[in-house]
Amino acid sequence: MSRHEPGTEPIAEAQPPTELAPAIPLEEVGRIAERVQELIAAGDPREAWQRLNQLHPADVGLILAGLPRTSSEALLQHMNPVEASRLGARLSIQTLSFVLDQVNPRHALTALQRLPIRRAQEVAEQLEQPIAESELLSQDPNTAGALMTDRFVAVDADADIADLRTALEALQEDRGQLTYLYVLNPQGLPDGQISMVDLALAPADAAASSVAAPLTAVVSVDTPAQECARLRRHYNLTQLPVVEGNTLIGVVLPDALLGVTVEEDTRQMLQVANVPGERADGPMALSICTRLPWLTINLATTFLAAATISLFESTLTQLVVLAAFLPVVAGQGGIGGTQTLTLIVRAIALGELVGIRAKRLLVREATLGVIHGIWLGLLVAAIAIIWQGNYGLALVLGIAMMGNMLIAGTVGAGVPLLMRRVGIDPAVASAVVVTTFTDVFGFLLFLGIAQAAISLLV
């Protein structure tokens, strides 16, 4: 689709306002989006663009992401590159490179880094502006190397504050997010840091080393992004210097660290539900490739549960009402196990669990399982008496419930702790393993006890 169709004004020349528009509530973004969609449907993309152009770029990106593809491509001029990269998988290479040509190379690079490397390279080839730092594209995207920018300020120990100001000034708009400058040792490694606040207050002739403070953390170019996020959160760091061998080659800025935190939290939450790496508006094929394997694995585990039930076919024949209670014990175990699991997975991800707490947590969750099991066991027994009037069934249900809640607590805590110990991300398969345990043991306990006590039941 050409941007210069007959009947539409060429809008490529429109310039974004130099001052960013103010923030607005999300509901208002929604209302404007509806209005924009109406205007496009009414054949007035120019008026639609006028509306969009008054918004903050972040809101423009959000609205474009919500429009059908044909509408959004007509309105692509001034997109926030971060939003552009989110849309990257759905936009054509031509459209995307057109958007990225409008922004400064560092932003374009950030956007490209969020695409799969192959696709990023295809887009980079189409760009009119050179991406000088194209070597960054070869960095592993989940490392400090891919998060960093190479626009930073570092000076030798004998520099003074005036030198630092000159170096900072030379960065132009790239200096906006910097919070620290560095003083290098004679080997070229960062030896101290100077905060922007201290720089603002220091006299011009002071030695840089006299206002420098020691560094809390230096990361290497291949430090995992997740570890960078942990350092940021745990040690309250706003900027991480990145070294390769004996050279300071970049810094990871606050926004990149926040981005990692949000992405990592998203990945983890989705991983527990077995939709890792998906986006609500991503391509359908990606969704299928992501979810179907987990659904298939889960099918295998439900057949394990089915096989467990089929062991007790003769018991079920004797008392078919048992079938109705099958989901009760197993289902409660699944919920209880998932509660424990989620809590532990999250605590591990936040770096809150050092090894010495593992055993204590296991005991804690098993104890909670017993307490919850007693309450739920009594409740379920009472319901069975009221509903079916069968005291034997009530006893069996109550005991099975207590047993399965104990298993749920133990397995819900034990599986993620064990996975961490052997070096697997606990978010990955814990949920499937835990619910398989609670299903199989739920059926085994309930039907097994029922079989043993069948004379009490019929």
Place this chain on the structure above:
Amino acid sequence: MSRHEPGTEPIAEAQPPTELAPAIPLEEVGRIAERVQELIAAGDPREAWQRLNQLHPADVGLILAGLPRTSSEALLQHMNPVEASRLGARLSIQTLSFVLDQVNPRHALTALQRLPIRRAQEVAEQLEQPIAESELLSQDPNTAGALMTDRFVAVDADADIADLRTALEALQEDRGQLTYLYVLNPQGLPDGQISMVDLALAPADAAASSVAAPLTAVVSVDTPAQECARLRRHYNLTQLPVVEGNTLIGVVLPDALLGVTVEEDTRQMLQVANVPGERADGPMALSICTRLPWLTINLATTFLAAATISLFESTLTQLVVLAAFLPVVAGQGGIGGTQTLTLIVRAIALGELVGIRAKRLLVREATLGVIHGIWLGLLVAAIAIIWQGNYGLALVLGIAMMGNMLIAGTVGAGVPLLMRRVGIDPAVASAVVVTTFTDVFGFLLFLGIAQAAISLLV
């Protein structure tokens, strides 16, 4: 427990190193924690403290949190107040106030704000240092008012850069995290912001207003913390000015904004699993109060499922092997529904879903449900033929599976979108509602079709 027991040195006099120790990997924290525990067990808390004292306060806090209470109380001198507040619920009021008396009042206040207000007030009463900003304790803890600090710099439009530097200098250590200073209009409201970088580079005699940039967002004292986090993420803001009426009364700093983001992500992930507001090491009573209501609600829904099954007792009597397949159709629906649900809840929380996308997402997820249903239906039918050799059963299972996956996709997307529309947090009850649907409809479809086609099965 007294800190001056016979046989132990008084360690209260030990001073924290003025320079913060470097960051270390989490595994090393774990090893040191084990060693500290051994030393305390061997009756050498002084040596244990020597080890701890060489670490960054954040790591000291992490290790103290992992120690049994009696051990940690002996080692409480130099805790990071953020960690202290995490431990707050488990420490005695005396111990906590002792820790908070060692840190600067702003940090002590931050720590107090993370406690329940009542408990915070009890601790504040015990403090030796006055918490001058004690009025902040009356702020709703989930608003900008509770997140902000009242140490900021704002000057009138006719001030110059030298005035700004003087005001900044007067803040002393509280200036560390500031990234922006403000220029006020004649009414006293913030009119423009000056970044620390621009301040560092501006000549001393320049007018403050000449380097000021327009503000993207100003929040009021009662703006929800969640909205502050959204503004930070969506608009890339590092600092939010807070106004009450016509007065600038504080700023929300980057760390507070990150804290809200992490807390909000945790809350949401735990909420989906029905463990809202819990901590892995929190008090047992809190865990029980949090989880047991959800477990009980869930018990009610599993009895809905049980009642559904009991409608088909006569069919089950005719072919008891049907019971074995009960968890298969319902279980797959539950997993599929949760996948969809989690994706949508997360997208809503990240502010990625403006209204116009809702209908599209519903169609998308229903379509995915059909596609997944066809694959799983064929697979489950094939397994039924191989395992039971029953073609009729295979047909019933396959059809029920397709139907339930369609329901899972539709309900998994529809429930959170509907809850958002009526103004309820979709994370709260969505999971229970969705799995109830997939359970009940799973049993209804499978047993209903089996009953209708019973002549094909037996």
